[in-house]
Amino acid sequence: MxxxxxxxxxxxxxxxxxxxxxxxxxxxxxxxxxxxxxxxxxxxxxxxxxxxxxxxxxxxxxxxxxxxxxxxxxxxxxxxxxxxxxxxxxxxxxxxxxxxxxxxxxxxxxxxxxxxxxxxxxxxxxxxxxxxxxxxxxxxxxxxxxxxxxxxxxxxxxxxxxxxxxxxxxxxxxxxxxxxxxxxxxxxxxxxxxxxxxxxxxxxxxxxxxxxxxxxxxxNLPRAAVQHAWDIQAFKAINGDVRTAFSREQLKAVADGIAQACDSLDGLEDGYIADTDACQTTFNIESLQCDAAMTGHCLSKAQVAALTAIHNGPVNSQGVPLYSDWPWDIGIGSGDWRFWKLETPIPPWNNQPLIGVMGSASLAQLFTTPPIEVAGTPQALEQYLLDFDFDSDAPKIYATTDRYTESAMDYMTxxxxxxxxxxxxxxxxxxxxxxxxxxxxxxxxxxxxxxxxxxxxxxxxxxxxxxxxxxxxxxxxxxxxxxxDDFDFFTALVDWVEQGKVPDAVVAGVMPGNDDAMAQLGQVERKLCPYPQVARYTGGNEASAASFACEK
Missing domain, CATH: 3.40.50.1820 (Alpha/Beta hydrolase fold, catalytic domain)
Incomplete structure (x- = not known):
């Protein structure tokens, strides 16, 4: 205490x-x-x-x-x-x-x-x-x-x-x-x-x-906001419409391809990829690119290029990273991923994704110094991101003026x-x-x-x-x-603070109403392990967290 x-x-x-x-x-x-x-x-x-x-x-x-x-x-x-x-x-x-x-x-x-x-x-x-x-x-x-x-x-x-x-x-x-x-x-x-x-x-x-x-x-929110512009430009280049750059079936095919390459790395093929780091060297997005022999929901060359660029993260013309890279993981097929990146069911937003509406306004008015006033229409907000220059505009998250004496990176991070x-x-x-x-x-x-x-x-x-x-x-x-997604990290934190009980693996189940998880995994429990450990299957009931051990 x-x-x-x-x-x-x-x-x-x-x-x-x-x-x-x-x-x-x-x-x-x-x-x-x-x-x-x-x-x-x-x-x-x-x-x-x-x-x-x-x-x-x-x-x-x-x-x-x-x-x-x-x-x-x-x-x-x-x-x-x-x-x-x-x-x-x-x-x-x-x-x-x-x-x-x-x-x-x-x-x-x-x-x-x-x-x-x-x-x-x-x-x-x-x-x-x-x-x-x-x-x-x-x-x-x-x-x-x-x-x-x-x-x-x-x-x-x-x-x-x-x-x-x-x-x-x-x-x-x-x-x-x-x-x-x-x-x-x-x-x-x-x-x-x-x-x-x-x-x-x-x-x-x-x-x-x-x-x-x-x-x-x-x-790192201002840098993550720069990624919004990077994503919108990459998606727009595919077919001119961010919302239809990828169908739901195509993103599910990407998720399935990741699972096929990585699911067994933790010792059990169960629709759950615990070994994130090993997956990054095992999965190759180009394996899903369409060729003459492929059927189903494969990806065009432009789609593969867009996903590759997005996962590599934004850079300027000199190749200097402006934010972070991203891991390949099966959640790319989730509704939440689509809501943020590609498309929402919100008519006043013209069904634009969250990054293309609210994210755009934040990048322009909160994280750019001096702030840029953007019109509050979906079209204007998308256009701001399409016009964003990674050489001249991205550095403005570090800028100050006589009026704005703290940059966005100063006050946000x-x-x-x-x-x-x-x-x-x-x-x-x-x-x-x-x-x-x-x-x-x-x-x-x-x-x-x-x-x-x-x-x-x-x-x-x-x-x-x-x-x-x-x-x-x-x-x-x-x-x-x-x-x-049903876990209780707060109790683990309180026990650590008040009783000195150092948290180890936290058992997690599936939250009621999580249809994505029920379709992919069923009603299971898994261990969430403190980094850099990974939950690996050791044998026994595949639905039980007790059948997994945290290992490096």
Missing amino acids: KPKITLLASLLAAGTAPAFAAGLACTNDSIAALESADLSISQIETVGAGEGFAVDHCRILGAAHARTGADGKDYQISFELRLPNDWNQRFVHQFNGGNDGSVVPAVGELKGGDESDTALNRGYAVVSSDAGHAGDANPDAGLAGGARFGFDPEARRDYGYSAVSKLHPLATTLVETYYDDRIDYTYGVGGSNGGRHAMVAASRMPEAFDGLLVGYPGF PPDSENPTLADFNNQGGKMLIFHGVSDPVFSVNDTTNWYRKLDANNNDQAEAFARYYRVPGMPHGAGGPTV
Whole structure:
């Protein structure tokens, strides 16, 4: 346990937290007692079990650090805090995903797709925020509106890291004030951009968290956004329409080809490729290119070239890598992969993929300096990516100006991401558990793997003493895909933090409703092994995790 257990007293002594009256009631009569120069409370209400929640709790809505931005817009860090009646003296800061911009219910989702198993229902107090901006504040900007806050330097900074550092002491003080008791353990939980928030917090706020659960993190988000342009240009070149560049049947054929080449590498042909690294040297995409003798859903030469370029990652005209390469994995045939890369069922987006709409707006307005205002139509957003120049435009994620004194890479990535040590986090006793789907279509698992390798090397090959990393074969961007996606990394993290129980293999099953997994694998369990170990079949019941061992 870190010494921050006396957080309320220390914050008050330092003058960095408001002096609330202790033991407040969960009624609107308490609002006046909570107001301060940096904090306003709009609502306090009791929420009973059975109203979509398993526990009775108090819900507080508020906002912090209200201001007018350099762009003339109003900003504040809006938040929701939920406080269970039966509190376990623990707190979760819920980091949200995407461009943030809305206050997602502060429940602390612990398993993708399982709304019942949350930190709140386990007795944790939980806070959630919009990261300092309202995503619906610019309706006139159309589909580009959610990223239009990128024209305010402080809103960029809040989104990148400072909303967490501003809100966290206020939220923990509110928790300790409400219960008139201290927080024993503090956790941060997030996936995607939320995973990035967690990694940034480990570097910028190493004393604030006992444990961080980092899911499929976009810690290199500006570089990953450059990949959006690379992908759209590659797909567009095939037949002039990104949405039809590959049929579902063709991507399934790619997934099947990967399985045929790699499925047995872990000792069992079961539709699940545990040995990701060996697969990269075994599978050859050119084996699926059409020739006169081939039938079925083979690929054209242009399609093979596009997939090869995408998996190699973006480069400039000198061949300098601009992001990361990507692994071949069976999740390429999943609906999630298609949703991000090729096509969505969303008519207002003209069925364009997520990277071609929301990703385009973010690259132009959040990660380019100075920001470029793009029209909020699907056609304009796609055209911006088609016109993107990897020599002249890509370097703008590193650029600064007199107004924008921090580049996108400065405010979005952990300060030590290029050469990570997490020395302060480790010295404070913090523990971090990272997991990432091998088939993630938006943030390359290879990028996370390379980051972890650097972290391990910089800690004399002992990073596993405080940070453990798990790859989930077949999983795209979060739960789903042809994989085992029902797992509980949070309990493993808590046991590590509070009991010193070092996490090893985590048993995973198939989440109810995951049709891709049921069709590919059936109802099975598998072991997810800490990197660089691989779950290998040792004999016995093929559906049981006990039949697998974690080996290098």
